[in-house]
Amino acid sequence: xxxxxxxxxxxxxxxxxxxxxxxxxxxxxxxxxxxxxxxxxxxxxxxxxxxxxxxxxxxxxxxxxxxxxxxxxxxxxxxxxxxxxxxxxxxxxxxxxxxxxxxxxxxxxxxxxxx
Amino acid sequence: xxxxxxxxxxxxxxxxxxxxxxxxxxxxxxxxxxxxxxxxxxxxxxxxxxxxxxxxxxxxxxxxxxxxxxxxxxxxxxxxxxxxxxxxxxxxxxxxxxxxxxxxxxxxxxx
Numbered sequence: 001x002x003x004x005x006x007x008x009x010x011x012x013x014x015x016x017x018x019x020x021x022x023x024x025x026x027x028x029x030x031x032x033x034x035x036x037x038x039x040x041x042x043x044x045x046x047x048x049x050x051x052x053x054x055x056x057x058x059x060x061x062x063x064x065x066x067x068x069x070x071x072x073x074x075x076x077x078x079x080x081x082x083x084x085x086x087x088x089x090x091x092x093x094x095x096x097x098x099x100x101x102x103x104x105x106x107x108x109x110x111x112x113x114x115x
Numbered sequence: 116x117x118x119x120x121x122x123x124x125x126x127x128x129x130x131x132x133x134x135x136x137x138x139x140x141x142x143x144x145x146x147x148x149x150x151x152x153x154x155x156x157x158x159x160x161x162x163x164x165x166x167x168x169x170x171x172x173x174x175x176x177x178x179x180x181x182x183x184x185x186x187x188x189x190x191x192x193x194x195x196x197x198x199x200x201x202x203x204x205x206x207x208x209x210x211x212x213x214x215x216x217x218x219x220x221x222x223x224x225x226x
Binding site for chain 2: 004031033035042043044045048050055056058059091093102103104105106107108109
């Protein structure tokens with residue numbers, strides 16, 4: 001079946017603009033995660049969804065970042081008033097369950113460049 | 116706070132060689148450990164997942180071991196090929212649902 005998909009694959013924006021990044025998880029996966037991969041920083045967790053609720057938002061770096069998930073499927077990560085330090089690859093993952101034998105499958109990512 | 120370390124940061128080997136990548140983590144209270152590969156400009160491909168109750172997992176030429184008490188995992192790659200060249204990432208899932216990643220080992224297999 002289809003894997004995790006993300007759109008757009010690349011996004012270039014000007015400082016101060018808002019951006020929306022989309023993630024389509026694998027069908028039937030209840031858990032959805034957003035991570036960010038910055039040059040030299042490695043992969044860092046942003047937010048986790050179980051169904052439509054977000055029990056863990058601890059990784060969101062500021063209140064400019066928000067995310068939602070509707071219908072237990074598609075998720076959107078929104079960054080308001082983008083800054084140059086937001087430039088990174090944003091990766092989405094999904095899994096059948098949240099813990100235990102809960103292999104996470106990743107999408108190809110959205111490369112965000114803030115000029 | 117969980118920290119994951121991968122050694123070495125980079126490794127270059129000739130084709131055909133067997134090799135071991137190392138991963139260590141500071142908090143042994145984990146649910147599972149997952150190994151990924153990442154090709155340049157691409158997302159992550161899951162290679163192996165080891166549950167906390169398991170000691171090892173095998174997939175083809177790959178074998179991953181887990182010693183939870185000592186906070187260590189190794190990824191063994193047999194008979195390496197140029198197509199194995201990639202960055203290999205180790206990640207652990209602990210008390211929260213998120214994965215905590217190491218910074219990866221960049222592997223180059225030379226023909």
